[in-house]
Amino acid sequence: MLKNYLKVALKGLMRKKYYTFISLFGIVVTLIVLTISVALINHMSVLGKPGSRLSRCLIVDRLEILIKKGHIISEPSYYILDRYVRNLKGAEAVSIFSDAHEAVVYSENERVPLKIKYTDEVFWDIAEFPFLEGRPYKKEALDRAEMVTVITDRAKQQIFGVKPALGEYLETSKGTFRIIGVIPYKEIRALALNADIYAPISTSSGKMNNKELWGAESALVQAADRSQFTSIKDEFQNHMDQLVQDYKDEKQINSFDCFIGTMNESLANDINQSETVYFTGIIGMMFLFMILPAINLTAINISRIMERFPEIGIRKAFGASSMALMGQFIIENIILTLIGGVLAYILSGIILSLINNSGVVPWGYIRLDLTVFLYSMIVTIFFGIFSGILPSYRMSRLHPAEALKGVSR
Amino acid sequence: MIRHIIKLIWNRKKSMSLLLIEIFLSFIVAFVVCDLLISSILNYTSPLGYDYGNLWDVRFEAARGEPFGKLGAENATKYRLLLNEIKSFPEVRRADFVIGNIPYSNMRFNNTFECNGSAIYSGVSYVGSDYLETMRMTLVEGRWFGPEDNAAVEEPIVIDETLRRKLFGNGKAIGERIQEPTEAEQNQTGKKYNIIGVVGTFRPRGELNEPEGELFIRQLWDDSSNIPYAAMVRVQDATTVSFELNLQRRLSSLAPDINFRIVPLSESRHDKLLEMGLSIATPLIVAAFLLFNVALGLFGIFWQSISRRRSEIGLRRAMGADSRLIPLQIWGETIALGTLAILAGIPIVVNLAVLGLSKPIGSGIFFLSVVSAGGLIYLILTVCAVYPSLLAARIQPAEALHDE
């Protein structure tokens, strides 16, 4: 039965080439936009793969201070993260690292701007990047402020081409570093961790000297598992209360608010919304974006059905049930949308790799993964059913006599 | 004829409801696109207020005191030394310090001021006397800071054209007063400033952003000044990257505790425009695909409706419509359909404007966006109707009316 349906559906689609083309076009474009959007949001809001240490991390990346002279929104400084976050007892590990700053490499009158991230040694344990060559820097390197660096294979390719880089010196506007390790750029899957070169945070005098509350650093707080998040947040809050006590007189702080949470919560926090509101907003916008192609597809389907009214009338007159006709039609639609889904997934991959390789977008390496594919498939099936239901309902209400007469509008 | 077409569309509205919703949504998409596109084009083509070419941004990343912390004697000497060092390069024409809205940076520096009893939110830059010429801003009215301000009782201030229009409309600005907000808690009256000049609209956020108004407060870079964020450096034509490297080295040796971040402004401009451009281009590309998709669908529907309406068209020919009238009618029908959908869309579009999601209703841009969105919808409908209506014109009445 199903095999028969499939055969008839595929034949029908091959016969109606223009219809198949517009339907596929609409489905594919819509799904590409959705798939890429989901990949982007994932890239910004998820730190690591399920099961990885990163997936068990909270991030401290934003503070808001009200002092006598004004209102400051910034990232915290190394100084306060080191004093008030590193000593969280509930955490398995805490890493402090800076934003990506610009480090310019001058080669032959050309200016190559690279992004540098200053980190501590714990960063490498939490991030779990695989090393292509060499090794990460250790605690001793931080203590001695050794001018060493880990670079990505992309930066290596950019500066050294095919020549070996390990052990070489990299002269930048931030100083001259000895290269001790190379990591694959593609494995840096989160925006927050993205950079071209990484160096011990003790080599940045500006960062170490900054005794202010605000700076350009973030901290990753690794928990034993995600259920520990609440207790860690509570402990964190106690530390912040302590901080306000310590600084009340010196800085004349009126209020102090430091953010700790998952990357999702951090994104939502950026626009002053709760996580649920933020994601409902995103889903709402995607729904709005999908409704137009879905209506388009439905309208085409209806017009296609009306063209077939006489044929349907004859089938009905000869005893075909409404259910059978509807089933045939919806299956035809689902097959079409599934083909569209697969096409869209392939094309999204190609487009993302074009974006990744063009270097136009300074986001890091964005990739599609299985979850994204599953999301698209759900959307696809929704599409198929949605665009098939109204037309087949129309069809099922059709009276054979009316259909044969062809007067119906 | 027009009345006849409207009647036909009106009677068909139920069976065409999906089509109507589709065009209605497309109109709203088209409006959002036009609004975005028109305001971006207008922004891009209006003057920046300064010249970004041959300009370098030398940023100081240093341990700072509290915000707006004073330089103090020791630091003032150090920064004066740095500025002199910068100016001593043969490539350098002019240079000055700045605190505030550095062009094409992500930093935003705003504050609320009071003027004639109303509060105004504006960008603020604390700058020195050489800033006007370093940035090559144009003075529209009055004058820039000079030695004559040293003895002034009220501190001098220069505003830009946008802020002037917001504050005084077309009225006089020179000699008016602007005040820092009074802090009720501290029982402290805000500082009063005297407007001495107006410069052309200054847009530090770059070509693709709206002008927001800017206000320049004078700094002498002495002990009581605040710590500068950056030096803007105007260099000679054909200055090469080696200058940047030399500058980096010499400044670092003078002040090893400061990180210097030296970027040609043309480069930060490139990054900023790319970032803004992407945020504008992405919705435009998506909308273009949406509308193209709708156009393909409409074309298919119109095409199929012609084959369904063969006998009606044949009948019209028999009743005396010549073959040129038929395509006209088909086109007229699509236009009538579009008009119905657009009329339904206008309240939504007005609501978008009221909610502040697009340009306000009074502005020319809103009107232009509505008109061009409507035009775009009519254009799409017309293009989609061309081939089907030519098919309709070719229908032979004898054949179409032939009874089965």
Add this chain to the structure above:
Amino acid sequence: MISLKRVEKIYRTSSVETLALRDINIEVPEGSFFSIMGPSGSGKSTLLNIMGLIDAPTEGEVRIGGNNVVGMSEKEMAHLRNRKIGFVFQSFHLIADLTVVDNVELPLIYRKMTARDRRAKALDALARVGLSARTKHFPTQLSGGQCQRVAVARAIVGDPEIILADEPTGNLDSAMSNEIMDILLALNKEEKVTIAVVTHNQGIADRTDKVIRLFDGSQVA
């Protein structure tokens, strides 16, 4: 009124040539009522279409009211159809999305006329076929006989000199058929409209002034 001389019609496709009409000579005087009979495929409808200027003969001469229409521009023919000829079809060909009165107005849409005049003439035509009570209905809400009366009203609304009816009673039962024939006969008698009817029905042919019989594209009587 209508005169056909040596009219021939050949349908050509790339491989087949079909002779639909051969050497037809007909002279229809003004004010006459005649019928065309013949078996299916004998060319009756083609003949009527040529008379109605919605099909062109391959050879021969067609005159309507003295003007030779062969070689006329498409626009002139449309004008002539609009002013002088009214059509009635077997399957009514009413536009489903228009009300009865709007359907009747259709030929007047293609004339320069005010909406008010159009409406008045359409209502008048509907009164003449006895459908004044149904003007706001849609065709799907009417019976077959009523539909055909609307079609007749549409044919006469423009005061044509000729009415061409292609099996007007083919889809109707005999009572309704007679009703339609009565209306057509009255038009012929009272308004001196020239009428041509294609029919299978001998009873209907008997009520007309003259019968033209076709067989296989040729005139046999």
